[in-house]
Amino acid sequence: xKTNLHIHPSETFNAFMLFFxxxxxxxxxxxxxxxxxxxxxxxxDAWISVVLAGLATHIIAIFMLKxxxxxxxxxxxxxxxxxxxxWIGNFxxxxxxxxxxxxxxxxxxxxxxxxxxxxxxxxxxxFLVASLLLIVVYSFTGGLxxxxxxxxxxxxxxxxxxxxxxxxxxYIEPRSLLPVLEADMSEIxxxxxxxxxxxxxFEILYVIxxxxxxxxxxxxxxxxxxxxxxxxxxxxxxxxxxYFSGEQLSKTIWATLxxxxxxxxxxxxxxxxxxxxxxxxxxxxxxxxxxWTAYRGTIRIVNISAKKFVWIFSFITxxxxxxxxxxxxxxxxxxxxxxxxxYTIFVYPILLYVVAKIKNKVNKRKA
Amino acid sequence: xxxxxxxxxxxxxxxxxxxCAEVKLLERVGLTTLIGFDLGEKEDVETTAVVRQVGTNxxxxxxxxxxxxxxxxxxxxxxxxxxxxxxxxxxxxxVLFGEELAKKGIGHYIDTMLKNPTISDGIYLTVVEGExxxxxxxxxxxxxxxxxxxxxLLKQNIQNExxxxxxxxxVAFDYYTVGRDIAIPIIKRDQELVSIxxxxxxxxxxxxxxxxxxxxxxxxxxxxxxxxxxxxxIIKGDDLPSSLLPTQVDEISIVFDPIKTKKKVKLVNPxxxxxxxxxxxxxxxxxIKQNINVGQAKNAExxxxxxxxxxxxxxxxxxxxxxxxxxxxxxxxxxxxxxVRHSNLTEEKWHELYKDLNVNIDVDFTLIRSGVFE
Numbered sequence: 001x002k003t004n005l006h007i008h009p010s011e012t013f014n015a016f017m018l019f020f021x022x023x024x025x026x027x028x029x030x031x032x033x034x035x036x037x038x039x040x041x042x043x044x045d046a047w048i049s050v051v052l053a054g055l056a057t058h059i060i061a062i063f064m065l066k067x068x069x070x071x072x073x074x075x076x077x078x079x080x081x082x083x084x085x086x087w088i089g090n091f092x093x094x095x096x097x098x099x100x101x102x103x104x105x106x107x108x109x110x111x112x113x114x115x116x117x118x119x120x121x122x123x124x125x126x127f128l129v130a131s132l133l134l135i136v137v138y139s140f141t142g143g144l145x146x147x148x149x150x151x152x153x154x155x156x157x158x159x160x161x162x163x164x165x166x167x168x169x170x171y172i173e174p175r176s177l178l179p180v181l182e183a184d185m186s187e188i189x190x191x192x193x194x195x196x197x198x199x200x201x202f203e204i205l206y207v208i209x210x211x212x213x214x215x216x217x218x219x220x221x222x223x224x225x226x227x228x229x230x231x232x233x234x235x236x237x238x239x240x241x242x243y244f245s246g247e248q249l250s251k252t253i254w255a256t257l258x259x260x261x262x263x264x265x266x267x268x269x270x271x272x273x274x275x276x277x278x279x280x281x282x283x284x285x286x287x288x289x290x291x292w293t294a295y296r297g298t299i300r301i302v303n304i305s306a307k308k309f310v311w312i313f314s315f316i317t318x319x320x321x322x323x324x325x326x327x328x329x330x331x332x333x334x335x336x337x338x339x340x341x342x343y344t345i346f347v348y349p350i351l352l353y354v355v356a357k358i359k360n361k362v363n364k365r366k367a
Numbered sequence: 368x369x370x371x372x373x374x375x376x377x378x379x380x381x382x383x384x385x386x387c388a389e390v391k392l393l394e395r396v397g398l399t400t401l402i403g404f405d406l407g408e409k410e411d412v413e414t415t416a417v418v419r420q421v422g423t424n425x426x427x428x429x430x431x432x433x434x435x436x437x438x439x440x441x442x443x444x445x446x447x448x449x450x451x452x453x454x455x456x457x458x459x460x461x462v463l464f465g466e467e468l469a470k471k472g473i474g475h476y477i478d479t480m481l482k483n484p485t486i487s488d489g490i491y492l493t494v495v496e497g498e499x500x501x502x503x504x505x506x507x508x509x510x511x512x513x514x515x516x517x518x519x520l521l522k523q524n525i526q527n528e529x530x531x532x533x534x535x536x537x538v539a540f541d542y543y544t545v546g547r548d549i550a551i552p553i554i555k556r557d558q559e560l561v562s563i564x565x566x567x568x569x570x571x572x573x574x575x576x577x578x579x580x581x582x583x584x585x586x587x588x589x590x591x592x593x594x595x596x597x598x599x600x601i602i603k604g605d606d607l608p609s610s611l612l613p614t615q616v617d618e619i620s621i622v623f624d625p626i627k628t629k630k631k632v633k634l635v636n637p638x639x640x641x642x643x644x645x646x647x648x649x650x651x652x653x654x655i656k657q658n659i660n661v662g663q664a665k666n667a668e669x670x671x672x673x674x675x676x677x678x679x680x681x682x683x684x685x686x687x688x689x690x691x692x693x694x695x696x697x698x699x700x701x702x703x704x705x706x707v708r709h710s711n712l713t714e715e716k717w718h719e720l721y722k723d724l725n726v727n728i729d730v731d732f733t734l735i736r737s738g739v740f741e
Contacts, residue, residue: 176705179705182708245540247543247544247545248539248542261484264487269458270457
C-alpha cells in the first residue's frame with residue numbers, strides 16, 4: 001500500500017462539505033434537457049426511471065466507499081496502481097483521465113450550445129469556450145478548497161431555482177402520469193441507462209475521498225447529497241411530464257428551460273434568459289471538479305505542476321471545441337459519452353471492488 | 368502585481384464578451400407586440416405585425432406592417448425591408464389567426480413558434496373573425512396601440528376565467544396530446560372596439576366549429592376546476608315549480624358566480640365508451656330577474672334543482688356540438704388513455720371513437736350565498 005496519499009491538513013475539508021460537492025457535481029447541463037431522453041424510453045413512466053437511477057447511485061456509492069475503505073487514504077488512481085500493478089494501473093488511469101476530460105468537454109459544449117440557441121445565436125463557440133476556460137483556470141488555481149467553496153454557491157443557486165418551478169405548476173395535468181407502469185420493465189431500465197449523462201459526477205468521490213478530514217462521517221453527507229439530487233431530478237421530471245404533453249416533451253430539447261419560459265415577473269418578462277446565464281454558476285463547479293480530477297490522475301503518471309497542467313488542459317479543450325459545431329454532432333457526442341459513462345460509473349465500481357477485495361485477501365494471506 | 372494583471376485581463380475579457388453579443392438597444396429596434404397570420408392571396412401566408420418603436424425621448428410610435436410569403440419567417444424578413452429599425456420578436460404578446468387560415472390548420476405555426484426561443488410560451492393565441500389584417504389596420508379612435516390592447520383584452524378575460532385560456536403552451540399541449548383538442552377565443556372588430564366573440568374549436572390543427580362567447584363557461588367547466596367566472600343562465604318557467612313563483616313566467620334569468628367547481632370524469636364503460644361527468648359546483652347568486660326568496664331552504668333547493676337541470680342540458684349541448692364537429696375539447700380521449708392500459712391511442716382512432724361516445728352529465732349545484740341583502 002505504498003500508494004497511500006499524505007494530504008496536508010490545510011488542504012483537507014470537513015466531511016459535511018461532501019454534501020454540496022456531490023450535489024453540485026451531479027447537477028449540471030444534464031438537467032436542462034434530460035426529460036425527453038428518458039421520455040423516449042419510458043414514456044410517462046419516466047419518473048420511475050429517475051427514482052431507480054437515483055437508487056442506483058446510492059448502491060454504487062456504497063461500493064465506492066467499500067473500495068476506498070480497503071485503503072487508509074487513497075484515491076482511485078492509487079487503487080488502480082496498487083491492484084493492477086504499475087503498467088496496467090497507469091493505463092486504466094489514463095483511460096479514466098480521458099473519461100473525466102470528456103465529461104468536462106461535454107458539460108462545456110452543451111452549455112455553449114444552450115447559450116447559442118437561446119440567448120446569443122451569433123456568438124462564436126470559441127469565444128464562449130475561451131471565456132469559460134479562463135474562469136475555470138482562475139478558480140482551479142485557487143486550489144481544492146476554493147472549488148469546494150464554489151460548490152456551495154452552486155448548491156445555493158440550484159436550490160433558488162426550484163421554487164420557480166411553481167409557476168409552470170399552474171398548468172400541470174397530473175392525469176398525464178396515469179396509468180402508472182404502462183411501460184414494461186425493460187423500457188424503464190432503458191430510461192435508467194439514459195439517465196447516466198444527467199446523473200454522472202458523483203464518481204468524484206473516488207478522487208476527493210483522501211481530502212476529507214473526518215473520513216468516518218462520510219456516509220451521511222454523501223447519501224444526503226445523492227438523495228437531494230434525486231429529489232431535484234424527480235421534481236423537475238414530474239413537473240415536465242405533467243406540464244408538457246407527451247409528443248411536445250419528446251420534441252422539446254431543453255425542457256427545463258422551456259418550463260421557465262412561462263415564468264413572468266413584473267420586472268422580468270423572460271425568466272429563462274436569466275436562468276441560462278445563471279447556469280454558468282451551476283456548471284462552474286462541475287468543470288472545476290472535473291479538471292481537478294483529471295489533474296489528480298495526471299500527477300500520478302507524470303510530474304507536472306497544477307498551473308502548467310490547467311493551461312495545457314485548457315488549451316487542448318479549446319482546440320477540441322472546434323470539432324463540435326452542430327446539434328447533431330453534440331447529440332452524438334452526448335450519446336457516446338453517456339454509453340461509456342454508464343459502464344464507467346455503474347458497472348466498473350462493482351468490478352473494481354471485487355478485484356480490490358480479492359487482492360486485499362491475497363495480500364493479507366501473504367503477510 | 369501579477370494577480371492584479373490577471374484580474375484586469377479577466378475584466379477586460381468580460382467587457383469584450385458583452386460586446387461580442389448582438390446589441391439590441393431599445394431605440395434601435397422595432398418591438399413586435401402582436402402578429403397576425405392570414406391566408407395570403409398569392410403566397411401561403413400573410414403576416415401583419417404590430418410594431419412599436421420607442422424613440423430616445425421614450426415616446427413611441429406604432430406601425431402596422433404586413434407582408435406575404437411562403438413561410439412565416441420569410442415574411443419576417445420582408446417586413447424588415449420596410450422598416451428603418453430591426454424587427455425583433457422578444458416582446459410578442461399575442462398571435463392572431465385569420466379564420467380561413469385557422470380552417471386550413473395552425474399546427475405548422477405552433478411548431479414554428481415553439482422552435483423560436485425569442486417567443487415566450489406565455490403568449491396568447493386567438494382566431495379572428497374574418498381576417499386578422501383589417502382588425503389590426505383599423506384606426507381605432509380610443510386605442511393607441513392595438514397590440515397591447517388585444518393582449519390586455521385577452522389577458523384580463525382569461526385571468527378572470529371568463530374565457531378559455533389560450534397561451535401558446537396550453538394550445539401546444541392540446542395540439543400534441545392525443546385525445547384532446549384546441550379551443551381558443553375568437554375576437555372581432557366591433558365598431559370602435561375589439562371584442563371577444565366566441566370560441567373556436569379545432570380538430571387537431573384545423574378549426575372546425577365555433578361556440579358562442581356565452582358557452583365559454585361550459586367549455587371551461589368541462590376543462591378544468593375553476594373559481595371565478597360570472598355566468599348567466601336562463602331557466603324556462605316550465606322547469607320551475609309554481610310554488611316558487613307568484614305568477615307564471617316564460618323564463619327567468621339567474622346570474623351566479625361559482626366559488627368552487629370540481630369536475631370528476633369517469634369512464635364507466637371502456638367497450639361501449641360511456642363517460643360520466645360529475646360536476647360539483649358551489650356558487651353565489653348575484654342576480655335573479657324575478658323576485659324569488661332564496662333565503663328559504665325549500666325555495667333554494669327547488670332553485671338548485673332547476674339550475675342543475677339547465678346546466679346539465681347546456682353542457683350536454685356543448686358536448687353534442689363538439690362531437691358533431693369532431694373536436695374533443697374536454698380531453699375525454701386523454702381520460703381514456705389514462706385509464707385504459709396499452710390503449711395505443713392515435714389521433715385518427717380517437718376521432719373515430721369520439722363521434723359516437725356517450726356522456727352522462729350530472730351537475731350538483733349548491734347555492735352557498737346570495738349577497739348581503741335578502
